[in-house]
Amino acid sequence: MNTSYILRRLFYGLLLMLGVVVLNFLLIRMAPGDPAVVIAGEMGGATEEMLESIREEYGLNKPLLVQLGIYIGDIARFDLGESFFFNQPVTHLIGLRIGPTILLVVTAQLLSIVLGVFLGVIAARKPNGIMSAFVSVFATIGYAVPVFWTGIMLIILFASIVPIFPVEGMQSVRLRDANVFVKALDILHHLVLPAFTLAIIYLAQYARLSRASMLEVLGSDYIRTARAKGASEKSVLFKHALRNAALPILTVAGLQFGNLISGALLVETVFNWPGMGRLAFDSILRRDYPTIMGVLFFASFMVVIANILTDLSYRLADPRLRGR
Amino acid sequence: MSALLEIDDLRVTFGTRYGEVTALDSVSLHVDAGETLGVVGESGCGKSITALSVMGLIPQPPGKIAGGSIRLNGEELIGANPARLRGLRGGDVAMIFQEPMTSLNPVFTVGDQIAEAIMLHQNVDKAQALKDAIALLDRVGIPSPDARARDYPHQLSGGMRQRVMIAMAVSCRPKVLIADEPTTALDVTVQAQIFDLLNEIQRDFGAAIVLITHDMGAISEMADRVAVMYAGRVIEEASADDVLDYPQHPYARGLIDCIPALGRDDHRLAEIPGVVPPLHLLGAGCAFAERCAHKQDRCGLEKPLLAAHGHHPVACHGIEEGRI
Ligand SMILES: Nc1ncnc2c1ncn2[C@@H]1O[C@H](COP(=O)(O)OP(=O)(O)OP(=O)(O)O)[C@@H](O)[C@H]1O
Numbered sequence: 121m122n123t124s125y126i127l128r129r130l131f132y133g134l135l136l137m138l139g140v141v142v143l144n145f146l147l148i149r150m151a152p153g154d155p156a157v158v159i160a161g162e163m164g165g166a167t168e169e170m171l172e173s174i175r176e177e178y179g180l181n182k183p184l185l186v187q188l189g190i191y192i193g194d195i196a197r198f199d200l201g202e203s204f205f206f207n208q209p210v211t212h213l214i215g216l217r218i219g220p221t222i223l224l225v226v227t228a229q230l231l232s233i234v235l236g237v238f239l240g241v242i243a244a245r246k247p248n249g250i251m252s253a254f255v256s257v258f259a260t261i262g263y264a265v266p267v268f269w270t271g272i273m274l275i276i277l278f279a280s281i282v283p284i285f286p287v288e289g290m291q292s293v294r295l296r297d298a299n300v301f302v303k304a305l306d307i308l309h310h311l312v313l314p315a316f317t318l319a320i321i322y323l324a325q326y327a328r329l330s331r332a333s334m335l336e337v338l339g340s341d342y343i344r345t346a347r348a349k350g351a352s353e354k355s356v357l358f359k360h361a362l363r364n365a366a367l368p369i370l371t372v373a374g375l376q377f378g379n380l381i382s383g384a385l386l387v388e389t390v391f392n393w394p395g396m397g398r399l400a401f402d403s404i405l406r407r408d409y410p411t412i413m414g415v416l417f418f419a420s421f422m423v424v425i426a427n428i429l430t431d432l433s434y435r436l437a438d439p440r441l442r443g444r
Numbered sequence: 445m446s447a448l449l450e451i452d453d454l455r456v457t458f459g460t461r462y463g464e465v466t467a468l469d470s471v472s473l474h475v476d477a478g479e480t481l482g483v484v485g486e487s488g489c490g491k492s493i494t495a496l497s498v499m500g501l502i503p504q505p506p507g508k509i510a511g512g513s514i515r516l517n518g519e520e521l522i523g524a525n526p527a528r529l530r531g532l533r534g535g536d537v538a539m540i541f542q543e544p545m546t547s548l549n550p551v552f553t554v555g556d557q558i559a560e561a562i563m564l565h566q567n568v569d570k571a572q573a574l575k576d577a578i579a580l581l582d583r584v585g586i587p588s589p590d591a592r593a594r595d596y597p598h599q600l601s602g603g604m605r606q607r608v609m610i611a612m613a614v615s616c617r618p619k620v621l622i623a624d625e626p627t628t629a630l631d632v633t634v635q636a637q638i639f640d641l642l643n644e645i646q647r648d649f650g651a652a653i654v655l656i657t658h659d660m661g662a663i664s665e666m667a668d669r670v671a672v673m674y675a676g677r678v679i680e681e682a683s684a685d686d687v688l689d690y691p692q693h694p695y696a697r698g699l700i701d702c703i704p705a706l707g708r709d710d711h712r713l714a715e716i717p718g719v720v721p722p723l724h725l726l727g728a729g730c731a732f733a734e735r736c737a738h739k740q741d742r743c744g745l746e747k748p749l750l751a752a753h754g755h756h757p758v759a760c761h762g763i764e765e766g767r768i
């Protein structure tokens with residue numbers, strides 16, 4: 121892997137983020153409604169002088185382009201402004217919540233890839249077998265069902281019928297003073313339902329995709345060569361075939377990461393998970409522009425990072441792409 | 445004393461959309477240590493299927509070995525347990541495939557792929573296997589084998605890849621080496637080199653070689669005995685000189701006439717009229733009857749059997765009756 125490629129990729133990532141920032145800014149500013157009125161509303165009542173002073177304070181009376189310039193400059197200094205509602209720096213608000221979101225998103229991503237690929241491989245072994253039929257049906261259902269429905273069904277199941285997993289929040293109040301290990305277990309316990317809810321759509325997709333990809337690869341000449349060497353069936357499937365079949369799965373996993381993050385925002389709301397999703401939800405309801413823009417910025421940032429990582433791992437996995 | 449590899453009355457069928465078709469019927473062949481058996485015949489006559497049957501690599505389904513026997517050193521291979529077959533494949537019986545461009549796994553280095561074959565059958569560690577692999581690459585005439593061992597297949601030319609395949613096939617000193625049209629995908633100068641290489645390897649290792657080819661020139665260079673196949677049957681079998689100089693079966697005669705002999709005056713190539721009938725349209729009679737200049741009523745009704753009529757074994761009513 122050459123460094124010049126990585127540098128180039130990072131540079132494109134930076135450009136992309138700049139585009140995102142500009143677009144975020146314009147989209148929010150084009151939304152109807154005067155932010156000053158909203159802020160004043162939070163303070164209770166609004167005289168014309170108050171509005172004017174708010175506009176002055178937040179720079180809302182300057183020309184749009186100037187505001188954009190100031191905004192970009194602020195972001196470059198990692199200053200996302202101050203929340204209208206919480207009266208705290210947005211970076212601080214996000215800093216508190218980004219951990220739980222990353223935990224949820226990464227867990228769901230790993231869960232869906234590992235389980236999905238495993239199901240797909242098993243199904244591809246016997247394309248006309250029971251497992252194969254199961255994967256196809258499961259993939260169709262998993263794909264068709266909306267995230268919030270799965271979430272609500274799981275909540276109903278685990279809240280009243282078999283209450284073995286917590287359905288709300290990330291930590292138990294009664295364990296507030298427990299040691300780190302117990303706390304970590306507690307968080308994992310809380311993580312099960314939201315992560316699974318978020319993972320299930322993608323799990324289904326990966327299962328179907330890897331089944332198809334494996335079937336194609338298993339018919340290729342080099343698989344016959346591997347068998348002709350006397351390689352075991354396990355080695356044929358998981359070494360020779362999967363390494364090749366993984367390439368399209370990697371691509372899709374990278375592309376899906378953005379969807380996964382927007383899915384996470386929904387799942388967090390359903391399970392009251394203390395991540396950026398809740399923050400986004402609350403700040404949208406309150407027209408807390410700096411916070412909304414901060415959340416958007418961080419979400420895009422995560423997607424761009426994920427795409428860069430996907431690209432790099434794709435090159436690691438496929439030698440034909442290296443050195444280009 | 446039985447031969448090293450003996451195929452007896454082999455019958456292979458395929459389930460297709462036309463129903464079950466017979467790809468191989470009553471195929472009997474044998475080859476001894478140090479001997480080269482040439483197998484010739486038009487495209488689709490069942491040469492590769494015969495080879496794959498010996499390797500135990502017929503895709504099942506749709507394929508099925510419906511009868512007969514394949515014995516290596518007297519040991520029955522059909523129905524042998526899978527672990528035993530894996531031990532033989534790549535060990536005692538190795539195969540070079542028709543498609544050098546696609547027969548190597550694109551995501552592993554060629555050194556690793558050869559080393560894998562070595563480690564599957566010999567009790568050596570990875571470092572030793574890689575060393576042996578490099579020695580083999582050198583043996584098959586690949587320049588700077590050290591560096592090439594670290595290359596991926598896409599970095600090598602077709603001729604180089606076929607040499608890698610040969611190195612892999614001979615890595616465990618097989619008793620039987622099946623070479624399925626090892627040179628069709630390569631240009632003429634490379635073809636000659638590959639045949640030289642096969643000859644040397646046979647001399648060094650004493651392997652029995654089954655050489656499958658369309659190329660009658662290669663047959664006259666390489667083969668001790670020749671089996672001519674047509675539509676899934678062996679229709680003539682004898683020493684290479686006998687078949688080349690005194691072909692009996694009308695199809696074999698046609699095939700020999702097709703050779704563009706150097707030094708012969710007429711440059712017109714003879715040509716066998718018509719095409720091989722598709723397997724699902726094979727009737728009760730001789731499969732060659734529709735293309736044969738000597739066809740009589742009996743030919744359309746009854747399959748001729750391979751039997752010595754005069755010079756050497758041939759399956760033809762006309763020869764049997766002495767009218768050809
Ligand atoms: N998977 C399959 N399904 C159905 N029929 C098959 C299958 N594989 C091979 N056949 C049939 O078996 C017959 C023999 O095929 P084979 O590959 O042995 O031919 P070949 O003599 O090696 O030809 P070529 O010179 O083109 O390599 C063909 O007529 C083909 O249609």
Ligand SMILES: [Mg+2]
Nearest residue numbers: 491492542624
């Ligand atoms: Mg073939």
